Amino acid sequence: MGANTVKEYDVIVIGGGVIGCSIAYELAKQHKKVAVVEQGEISSGASRAAAGILGAQAEVDEEGPLLQFALSSRKLFKTRVNELRELTGIDAELIEKGVLKVATTEDGFEELKRKFNTYKKWDPSVEWLTTSELKKRETMLSSTIKGGIFLPNDGQLNAFKYTKALAYGTAVYGGNLYEHCHVSQIIEENGSVKGVITSQGTFAASSVVVTTGAWTSKLLPYVTEKNVYPVKGECMLFKSNKPLLQRTIYTPEAFYIVPKAGGKLLVGATRTPHTFDRAVTFGGMSKLFEKAKELIPELSHSVFLKSWTGLRPQTDDGWPYLGESPYMKGCFLAYGHYRNGILLSAKTGELMRDLINGTQPKERFFNAFSPERAYSLKGG
Helix, strand or coil, rough: CCCEEEEEEEEEEEEHHHHHHHHHHHHHHCCEEEEEEECCCHHHHHHHHHCCEHHHHHCCCCCHHHHHHHHHHCCHHHHHHHHHHHHCCCCCCCCCCCEECCCCCCHHHHHHHHHHHHHHHCCCCCCCHHHHHHHHHCCCCCCEEEEEEEEEEEEECCCHHHHHHHHHHHCCCEEEHHHHHHHHEEEEECEEEEEEEEEEECCCCCCCEEECCCCCHHCCCCCCCCCCEEEEEEEEEEECCCCCCCCCCCCCCCEEEEEEHHHEEEEEEECCEEECCCCCHHHHHHHHHHHHHHHHHHHHHHHHEEEEEEEEEEEECCCCEEEEECCCCEEEEECCCCHHHHHHHHHHHHHHHHCCCCCCCCCHHHHHHHCCCHHHHHCC
């Protein structure tokens, strides 16, 4: 690597989604010389497609490390969003009105009933609501809903603006952002990272962070599509001339309706695993619209604005991978957050910052997400 042609950094982050930008932001705040390398545009992948639900309890309803991770990350957002607004002028539109997790079927109703005590254990302010009580909170909800749980501390934000704010914040602290920059190889010498080869030249660094989501197996030869794979999700956006919803509605089947600024309602999401196809399908849209109308009949009078897809990175056991690669010193992995990338991003940034700086994170749940578990699953 010739000295005149190589850009030198402390840390190179591969991937400009919310996970990569969160890690880069935390490192840049500590005056690390950081580069974010993104093959498309910043926040152009799953982060742009995301609904932005901060559903630590709506999404994660089983006790264990993932719930602990989610709860610890959720509590960071108010401070983080305010900090980024002051720093960059970008308002990520954080809404803290809670989430209503509702059931439209008997099976869903029984599932919520079974899990209510778990919700209550972790958050005493959680409430069980009957159909009539739900309609008092959200008058446009259908009377066919069986019941539900109010999760007052879950919330939502604008995922695209939040990711952009993290990226711009990184730049304010001196980091560099490279868009339309494809990484073809991570450079290794004697088992340690030395940098990356990209379409915009060679970058040198002693630490590289891989946050490439569903595409990770295309970059790292020891990561297979068994370890991480894409799950296509289709979403729709509507606009209503009258207020239909104040809070996010979420079902046990992971269907949701999220109220956004300007009277807009985001409806999602379908689930098609093991495909990189981004096409929006008639079947997917029909399914979403029928489910949305079942929850809020008045939605049928709203104006359809647009539809899109996102490719969410799922793992074989449903948990993300966080840690240093066992195959390459200085190569750090942070991928596989599936539907919870936005929610888990804040804490992921802090955990990976500490690890890259040579400090083992003190959170006891952290080791549960070690990349080591993937290789034991493969038997090697």
